[in-house]
Amino acid sequence: MADVDVLLKPREAAAALGVSYATVKQWILSGKIKTIKTPGGHHRVPQSVLAQMMRSAPKKEHTASRERFRRVSGRNQRVGQIVEVKFSGLLAKVVLQIADQRITSIITADAAREMQLRKGQTAAALMKATEVMIVRV
Structure with missing residues (x-):
């Protein structure tokens, strides 16, 4: 058979x-x-x-498929390297290098600490309207 x-x-x-x-x-x-x-x-x-x-298909060093992320409604996701994390009071500035662009997001310091965001890590920017969310990957 x-x-x-x-x-x-x-x-x-x-x-x-x-x-x-x-x-x-x-x-x-x-x-x-x-x-x-x-x-x-x-x-x-x-x-x-x-x-x-x-x-x-050519093998990629970093796979950026949606399966790696939590299920969220935001569809505009870009993966990059964290090049800066700066804490200031209740907020944290996180800068991602994605290809030849940099995306900056201001998130709560608590969220950045909870995700243990550090320079050099891989992370994703989730964009919806005027907001940019950060997901540690």
Whole structure:
């Protein structure tokens, strides 16, 4: 008996690859990901196709997939290195270096101490509207 390839919905494939649903849909429509269509016309991604993509993907030193973070509603997340943590009374200034940019966040000193934020650590900036939240990773 032959092995049956598990078929995943595009959202499930996106989660497995650590990319957004929109990215997977673009890949499907452009032909980068081969799919099987259901009788109703819905795309299903064979698990073997994902396995091939994961094997051929270049390895990254720091994986920035959402699975590493707490579940939060903020979708704009960027991972970087902490280059400065400065405490001043009830507040702490945390500066992240993300590629060629720096993002500064003012958070409570208690939160910075609780997360044990230190220069050189990897952290993520979670952005929503005008707020930037820091998550230690």
